[in-house]
Amino acid sequence: MLRLGMAKELPARVGTVLGWQVPDIAATVRDLEQAGVKFERFGQMKQDELGIWTTPTGSKVAWFKDPTGIC
Numbered sequence: 001m002l003r004l005g006m007a008k009e010l011p012a013r014v015g016t017v018l019g020w021q022v023p024d025i026a027a028t029v030r031d032l033e034q035a036g037v038k039f040e041r042f043g044q045m046k047q048d049e050l051g052i053w054t055t056p057t058g059s060k061v062a063w064f065k066d067p068t069g070i071c
Helices: 025-034
Strands: none
Touching: none
């Protein structure tokens, strides 16, 4: 399910606003980087060379900011 809301102004967001699953996160990150997407790096988390963090449960996560600056 995806919910969208309309507003005249948006407050600044901190944290993940939208997420999705992909079959191969490393390949997806590489493809997005080739398209110009800059992935976030956080000093308090151990991320691999692509910026992918492995959660304690084994899930893998990578973050990037909205290139339009809206979110």
